[in-house]
Amino acid sequence: MKAISFVACFCVFAPFAFPETNGKHWAWQPLEPPTIPKVKKHTHPVDAFILHRLGPTGLNLAPEAPRRTLIRRLTFNLTGLPPTPKETETFLLDASPGAYEKLVDRLLSSPAYGEHWAQHWLDLVRYGESRGHEFDYVIPNAYEYRDYLTRALNADVPYDRFLTEHIAGDLVEEPRLHPAEGYDESVLGTGFWYLGDEVHSPVDIQGDESDRVANQIEVFSKTFLAMTVSCARCHDHKFDPITQAEYYDLQSVFAGIERAEREYDADPAVGALRAALVGERDALQDSLREAKELLDQMVERDAR
DSSP: OHHHHHHHTTOOOOOOOOOTTGGGSGGGSOOOOOOOOOOSOOSSHHHHHHHHHHGGGTOOOOOOOOHHHHHHHHHHHHHSSOOOHHHHHHHHHOOSTTHHHHHHHHHHTSHHHHHHHHHHHHHHTTOOSBOOTTTOOBOTTHHHHHHHHHHHHHTTOOHHHHHHHHHHTTSOSSOOBOTTTOOBSGGGGGGGGGOSOOOSSOSSHHHHHHHHHHHHHHHHHHHHSSSOOGGGGTSOOSSSSOOHHHHHHHHHHHTTOOOOOOOOOSSHHHHHHHHHHHHHHHHHHHHHHHHHHHHHHHHHHHHO
């Protein structure tokens, strides 16, 4: 695949004129509340749409699931785990009108919710704890991003904030703090840029780096834009309004991302103390440098 990609990048493509109707495709339209179909009986707007389509066929909705089935479906869906016998019995005996809503709230507040749904997001950002290829080197501290993701989902972090922390969590002016230990949570979101496979001792270093950036662009666009812009590495997209020039605009941004480990103080107090000590060290070094310059001047004067 890499050889094919390498050759394709040297092909010559004529400028592509996007169809005038391109912007009218449903995928590019802003979200708007739909009109709910008028049907006889429904308990939820989604049911109204289903009934509207089922009507002409003469079919009806499936019967309501028994409560024992309902708690199993809901628990598996939200946590990936089966309900315990005690949880099932409690739900079966709860005859209150809001029993189902209470069950949903309990499952959403469970730590298992974030652990389960984080797996889906980890697939999107191609999470792995090693580099693959020949020697499959371990990625140091990759678990920090995994745990950050689980906490973010359980904390119900707003999606726009969630994206900001991933793309530039080290630049947010007011970072989120760990609920128990108080350290910067936002910066950990950038850990996903550090993931990905690597080739050990590549022959073409610049080509290898270009492939890494291309992989970052692919993962970024698929995860955050729900579309790929990777084809524009070699030519203008034929149907999406994405040009090759825009692709390399994006590449110029990602090429500036340096993948490296950084010192990180989990405890803000330790970070503050470190900064103070570094300041004192720098001040002492300045004083020593000034003293040495003065001593050199005195030695030079005496030598005359």
